[in-house]
Amino acid sequence: xxxxxxxxxxxxxxxxxxxxxxxxxxxxxxxxxxxxxxxxxxxxxxxxxxxxxxxxxxxxxxxxxxxxxxxxxxxxxxxxxxxxxxxxxxxxxxxxxxxxxxxxxxxxxxxxxxxxxxxxxxxxxxxxxxxxxxxxxxxxxxxxxxxxxxxxxxxxxxxxxxxxxxxxxxxxxxxxxxxxxxxxxxxxxxxxxxxxxxxxxxxxxxxxxxxxxxxxxxxxxxxxxxxxxxxxxxxxxxxxxxxxxxxxxxxxxxxxxxxxxxxxxxxxxxxxxxxxxxxxxxxxxxxxxxxxxxxxxxxxxxxxxxxxxxxxxxxxxxxxxxxxxxxxxxxxxxxxxxxxxxxxxxxxxxxxxxxxxxxxxxxxxxxxxxxxxxxxxxxxxxxxxxxxxxxxxxxxxxxxxxxxxxxxxxxxxxxxxxxxxxxxxxxxxxxxxxxxxxxxx
Numbered sequence: 001x002x003x004x005x006x007x008x009x010x011x012x013x014x015x016x017x018x019x020x021x022x023x024x025x026x027x028x029x030x031x032x033x034x035x036x037x038x039x040x041x042x043x044x045x046x047x048x049x050x051x052x053x054x055x056x057x058x059x060x061x062x063x064x065x066x067x068x069x070x071x072x073x074x075x076x077x078x079x080x081x082x083x084x085x086x087x088x089x090x091x092x093x094x095x096x097x098x099x100x101x102x103x104x105x106x107x108x109x110x111x112x113x114x115x116x117x118x119x120x121x122x123x124x125x126x127x128x129x130x131x132x133x134x135x136x137x138x139x140x141x142x143x144x145x146x147x148x149x150x151x152x153x154x155x156x157x158x159x160x161x162x163x164x165x166x167x168x169x170x171x172x173x174x175x176x177x178x179x180x181x182x183x184x185x186x187x188x189x190x191x192x193x194x195x196x197x198x199x200x201x202x203x204x205x206x207x208x209x210x211x212x213x214x215x216x217x218x219x220x221x222x223x224x225x226x227x228x229x230x231x232x233x234x235x236x237x238x239x240x241x242x243x244x245x246x247x248x249x250x251x252x253x254x255x256x257x258x259x260x261x262x263x264x265x266x267x268x269x270x271x272x273x274x275x276x277x278x279x280x281x282x283x284x285x286x287x288x289x290x291x292x293x294x295x296x297x298x299x300x301x302x303x304x305x306x307x308x309x310x311x312x313x314x315x316x317x318x319x320x321x322x323x324x325x326x327x328x329x330x331x332x333x334x335x336x337x338x339x340x341x342x343x344x345x346x347x348x349x350x351x352x353x354x355x356x357x358x359x360x361x362x363x364x365x366x367x368x369x370x371x372x373x374x375x376x377x378x379x380x381x382x383x384x385x386x387x388x389x390x391x392x393x394x395x396x397x398x399x400x401x402x403x404x405x406x407x408x409x410x411x412x413x414x415x416x417x418x419x420x421x422x423x424x425x426x427x428x429x430x431x432x433x434x435x436x437x438x439x440x441x
Contacts, residue, residue, distance in 0.1 A: 003045060003257050004053045004164045007080045009108070010090035011100045015120040019090060019147040020057040023048075023157065043253055043282070048157040051164055054253055056084065081108060083251065086163050087115040088156075089139060093130040094121040097137075105137040114163040117142045118156060125152065172218070176225040177348050180255040180288075182279055183265035188295040191331035192265060193217070193228050196341060221341065229255045252279050260351065260392065261289040261344050261426075268296045268310070268328070272317035280318055287393040289351035289427045290324040291343045298330035323419065325426055347426025352391045355422065360386045360396065367417040374407045381405035384436055394418075395430045403433035 008016045024044045046055045058080050081087055087108055091101050108115050119131055119142040134142045143159060145152045172178065181189045197219055217228045256262055262283040266276060283290055292314060300306065311326050318324070325343050329336045364386045373381035382401040389395040396418070400406065415429050 004085040005056060005083055005254060006053050006086045006088060006160065007056045007058055007084035008088045008090060009058050009080055009104060011098060011104070014090045014092040015147045016090050017057055019088070019118065019120065019145070019153070020055060022147045022150055022153055023055055049161045051161050053164060054257070056080070078107060081111045081113055084113065085165055086160060087113055088118050088160070089115055090118045090120050091134055091142070092121055093119040093134070093144065094123065097133045101137060105139055109138055115139055116156070116159060116163070119144045120147050122146050122151070172227055173225060176218075176227055177261060177344060178227045178229065178259045179344055180229045180259035180262045181265060182252040182255060182262060182283070184267070184273065184275055187265045187267040188331045189265050192293065192295060192329065192337065192340070195331045195334055195337045196228065224345070229259060253282060256283050256286055256288060259288055261291065261348055263291050263293050263340065265293045265295055266314070268294050268300050272314060277318065280321060284321055284428055287428050287430060289347040289393070290321060291340065291347055291426060292318070292321070292324050292326045293340060294326060294328045295331055297328040298333050298335060323425055323427065343426070350423060350425050351393055351427040353394055353422065353424065354391055355388055357387050360388060363417060363421055364414070367414060371413060373405070374410055375405055379405060381410070389432060393428045393430055394424060395432060397432045397434055399434050399436045401436060403435055406433055
């Protein structure tokens with residue numbers, strides 16, 4: 001099941017981004033100190049009291065100075081509310097109630113979504129006088145916090161967790177491969193889906209962004225069950241003002257969370273953009289199996305080296321995803337589209353691969369002999385034992401004398417050894433480090 005989405009909404013300078021950073025803090029679900037992963041502070045996974053959720057910062061809502069919300073900004077707020085399971089509506093208790101607060105509160109009430117009114121910048125928690133006027137917003141009792149100081153944010157998160165939707169079971173059979181198709185508008189996602197399915201199951205239009213929401217299409221091929229999740233396109237900032245791209249990206253994040261395999265669809269003419277990097281980085285960090293699909297390949301003038309040049313450029317731009325296979329397609333002509341589903345099957349298998357413990361330890365031993373682990377002035381990293389802790393993606397637990405001695409470069413070296421020996425194409429590999437006691441060492 002996808003993680004619930006929690007959107008932080010409010011006018012400028014009320015402390016939305018500060019609250020976002022405070023909530024995420026050290027509770028980011030997946031942390032990789034790895035160069036090359038594009039991190040966008042717009043959305044990150046967080047966890048509190050055992051519940052995970054995706055937190056979205058809508059910082060930058062551009063209210064007009066006269067207090068009226070223009071159509072574009074109003075639509076952006078509506079989109080944020082529409083996509084979220086829970087709204088954190090932030091107001092500035094120090095500045096007091098503002099007409100823009102009342103306008104946004106009206107939108108939230110009409111949505112009938114779960115919402116918490118967050119009164120930020122509280123200076124005196126023993127006095128309620130700063131809160132009284134905010135009851136007029138009709139969103140219940142305000143929760144006083146100081147995001148900058150981290151005061152009362154724990155109580156806020158406790159209340160938030162209570163409003164999250166209950167965790168449910170997947171609606172599809174366990175052996176179904178769920179495929180998220182993500183990418184910017186007009187890269188040909190819906191056309192690609194239609195060609196894979198062999199019928200017009202998703203409306204295709206030349207107007208950018210016409211896929212209004214994620215569409216699930218179950219199908220069967222050669223006895224295997226699949227579900228394709230086609231998402232609304234991600235808009236580029238220079239073509240769509242304000243925050244529209246951010247809310248369309250939320251759909252892509254939710255589709256990624258629900259998927260086993262992610263198809264990152266690129267436009268062969270435009271290449272890799274910053275927005276492509278952001279969503280690809282999210283899929284990578286979420287541990288999903290990945291296939292890079294370069295669509296509109298029929299529009300490229302080619303020679304015998306064109307495909308190699310394109311592949312190298314993609315590898316340079318998406319350096320954190322060297323493991324992902326690249327397929328060059330034309331959804332319009334059907335060129336190489338059958339290869340996409342072949343790659344889906346292949347990377348899904350790699351994503352679920354499990355190694356025996358003796359094989360893992362044999363590989364580790366040989367890797368250590370070839371390239372001894374790093375150390376500091378007095379100690380060297382020792383890997384005493386290793387085992388596989390899970391799949392989707394493959395997770396390996398290394399029992400070591402001191403996890404702090406594991407350098408990023410050596411972790412990457414071990415990853416490369418696993419890939420050289422067993423493949424693991426199209427899937428991230430995760431390593432967990434456990435300290436062994438001195439007695440066990």
